[in-house]
Amino acid sequence: MRQPLARWVCLDVGETLIDETRLWSIWADELHIPRLTFMSAFGAVIARGGEHRGVFELVARPDWLDHMARVQAQYGGFQPHDLYPDALSALEALRGAGYRIAIVANQPVERTAELLALGVKAEILAMSDELGVWKPQPAFFERVLELMGRPDPATVVYVGDRIDNDVLPAAAMGMRSVWLRRGPWGVIARSAPSEAHLVVDSLVELVERVAECWPPPRG
Numbered sequence: 779m780r781q782p783l784a785r786w787v788c789l790d791v792g793e794t795l796i797d798e799t800r801l802w803s804i805w806a807d808e809l810h811i812p813r814l815t816f817m818s819a820f821g822a823v824i825a826r827g828g829e830h831r832g833v834f835e836l837v838a839r840p841d842w843l844d845h846m847a848r849v850q851a852q853y854g855g856f857q858p859h860d861l862y863p864d865a866l867s868a869l870e871a872l873r874g875a876g877y878r879i880a881i882v883a884n885q886p887v888e889r890t891a892e893l894l895a896l897g898v899k900a901e902i903l904a905m906s907d908e909l910g911v912w913k914p915q916p917a918f919f920e921r922v923l924e925l926m927g928r929p930d931p932a933t934v935v936y937v938g939d940r941i942d943n944d945v946l947p948a949a950a951m952g953m954r955s956v957w958l959r960r961g962p963w964g965v966i967a968r969s970a971p972s973e974a975h976l977v978v979d980s981l982v983e984l985v986e987r988v989a990e991c992w993p994p995p996r997g
């Protein structure tokens with residue numbers, strides 16, 4: 779069923795479309811920290827409400843930035859197997875249902891080309907480092923609306939895995955806010971804030987339920 783209005787579905791990247799397990803495994807290996815230890819520390823930082831970079835402090839590696847170039851070289855950008863298995867099919871299904879697609883995230887500039895190379899299609903593909911604004915700043919969400927041609931924010935669904943960076947700021951901007959409860963942030967937070975218009979555990983479920991973001995017409 780096609781949508782009566784040009785509604786947008788705007789998606790985050792990390793832990794929404796892309797599984798970041800490989801990146802953090804490379805970090806663990808590069809720092810010679812057992813992966814289980816490193817990932818546990820990562821979770822502890824999230825549970826404390828910290829930023830993910832806080833993991834380096836917790837594992838006592840203030841020298842982590844010295845390893846950045848080596849990690850990025852090993853990572854080599856997004857690879858096909860980094861995509862969550864439901865990512866491409868969900869984007870296709872949403873497009874088929876008449877939604878316009880935007881993909882925006884806190885990511886380096888080169889991720890746009892990498893996503894295109896993986897077959898990710900969207901009308902808008904923009905990373906924070908090229909926009910010069912970052913989530914959860916309101917300016918990030920304002921810039922996204924501007925790229926869309928300034929639609930009524932209530933016609934835009936924003937989908938992301940983090941409550942602090944995705945759900946709350948998107949809802950504050952007047953967008954329909956969907957919490958995709960997967961990845962470390964999804965597992966650790968569990969209970970949904972009242973600001974979330976919809977909570978889903980996969981992009982398959984998003985496709986099935988995205989229309990619930992709007993109240994049914996009266997009558």
Ligand SMILES: [Mg+2]
Nearest residue numbers: 790792793939
């Ligand atoms: Mg994310």
